[in-house]
Amino acid sequence: MYKLVAIDMDGTLLRSDKTISDRTKKAINDARDKGVTVVLATGRPIEGVSRYLEELDMYTDKDYVLSYNGAFVQKTSTKDVIAKIALKGEDFHYLRSISDDLGVNIHAFSEKYGLVTPKNSTYTELEANINKIDINEMDISVIKDDEVIVKIMMIDEEDVLTEAIEKLPKELYDKYTVVRSSPHFLEFLHKEANKGIGVELLAKHLGVKREEVITLGDAGNDLHMIEYAGLGVAMGNAFDEVKAAANYITDSNDNDGVAKVIEKFILENN
Known part of the structure; x- marks a missing residue:
């Protein structure tokens, strides 16, 4: 039963x-x-x-x-x-630097700030529209390393994201749970x-x-x-x-x- x-x-x-x-x-x-x-x-x-x-x-x-x-x-x-089971601000800073190197957009869900991104983009807009929430475009350096970040997402056009995934450092798969939830969304969660x-x-x-x-x-x-x-x-x-x-x-x-x-x-x- x-x-x-x-x-x-x-x-x-x-x-x-x-x-x-x-x-x-x-x-x-x-x-x-x-x-x-x-x-x-x-x-x-x-x-x-x-x-x-x-x-x-x-x-x-x-x-x-x-x-x-x-x-x-x-x-x-x-x-x-x-x-x-959440991430922290330090994870956002780390993954932001990698996203910059790969040339893809990024945003995250912060317990304090909500949907937060260093730069608004088409797929952050899509995320906000799907969930009926506001976007907080901000200098993410103000987010402290120990602040609660629920999940982090690399978001972009399908071909751009696919190419970025192929270049992701292998250590990310050891450090995080990494899932592609849609052609435009790659999500990073706490490993557990x-x-x-x-x-x-x-x-x-x-x-x-x-x-x-x-x-x-x-x-x-x-x-x-x-x-x-x-x-x-x-x-x-x-x-x-x-x-x-x-x-x-x-x-x-x-x-x-x-x-x-x-x-x-x-x-x-x-």
């Missing part, structure tokens, strides 16, 4: 037009009525998923969200942090932070066993949680490496893939 379902947002829960289908809403609600905890697992800050949390009525005292790719596990109603760790921390908080967990995703930043879960599910539109890691492949995000998994493995079997 599955007790916890963690669902990625873009390319998984959301259709191409960024909406949630009625069938998927019903499946999620029916699972929650059976006592299953359903959480959104996203690279976004909690502000970036607030309208979807409202749409799914996920603001009760029993609801959680995995934000910043699992770096934060939060109660949705109070934003209280159940678990936090990823969606898999986030799901594991929440499962332990809830007293749920690994084999009682379902995770669903489509992109590289979903790999850790798909590998962790008792049932790791890849969307029909998922990256090949995600499909290879999954226990099960469902339909695409535009064809109710999430709903079909919940119906098959929870509603028909519990």
